[in-house]
Amino acid sequence: MALIDPNKLIILDRDGVINEDSDQYVKSLEEWIPIKGSIEAIADLSKAGYTLCVVTNQSGLARNYFDESTLHAMHKKLTNLVSEKGGIIHTIEYCPHGPDDNCECRKPLPGMFKKIAETFELSDLSGSYTIGDSARDLVAGCELNSQPVLVKTGKGLKTLSATNHPENTLIFDDLNAFAKHLLSSHSLKN
Numbered sequence: 407m408a409l410i411d412p413n414k415l416i417i418l419d420r421d422g423v424i425n426e427d428s429d430q431y432v433k434s435l436e437e438w439i440p441i442k443g444s445i446e447a448i449a450d451l452s453k454a455g456y457t458l459c460v461v462t463n464q465s466g467l468a469r470n471y472f473d474e475s476t477l478h479a480m481h482k483k484l485t486n487l488v489s490e491k492g493g494i495i496h497t498i499e500y501c502p503h504g505p506d507d508n509c510e511c512r513k514p515l516p517g518m519f520k521k522i523a524e525t526f527e528l529s530d531l532s533g534s535y536t537i538g539d540s541a542r543d544l545v546a547g548c549e550l551n552s553q554p555v556l557v558k559t560g561k562g563l564k565t566l567s568a569t570n571h572p573e574n575t576l577i578f579d580d581l582n583a584f585a586k587h588l589l590s591s592h593s594l595k596n
């Protein structure tokens with residue numbers, strides 16, 4: 407039996423969706439800066455009964471640009487900011503590997519999404535939403551039938567012009583615009 411309603415599950419990429427992205431990697435707590443409205447969006451969705459999970463590639467660990475304690479400090483900042491607004495992030499999954507490590511978790515591979523599905527005892531992620539600014543986020547979610555949502559923050563505009571995102575992708579200006587739309591219409595899926 408599923409532990410949650412998959413229609414109320416939202417899986418978020420981190421860099422470029424929740425916080426400002428950097429081509430030089432987000433390496434320190436000081437460099438972890440929320441995108442305007444993203445914390446409120448997460449809190450609002452949480453308070454409306456959605457379960458929010460974060461899945462993020464963090465190859466900066468493999469590249470020794472920062473260490474796990476710094477990453478955990480960034481994630482504590484994130485969860486604290488969300489809880490100050492009355493919301494909860496259920497899970498943060500990260501891939502610590504580099505592109506040559508042949509792991510199964512680095513997006514576009516779906517390893518972290520499979521783990522989320524297992525966590526909630528779901529056979530796949532049908533009904534859920536996967537929000538990303540890169541095609542690889544959306545491709546990974548699609549492997550488990552999650553609805554892809556592209557935001558124009560971070561690398562989003564670049565992704566949009568590259569047109570390599572899945573065909574059924576929904577597009578929003580940012581996470582806050584997605585949240586507002588979802589909370590007003592209750593369903594974005596056809």
Ligand SMILES: [Mg+2]
Nearest residue numbers: 419421422539
């Ligand atoms: Mg990203």
Ligand SMILES: [Zn+2]
Nearest residue numbers: 501503509511
């Ligand atoms: Zn990995």
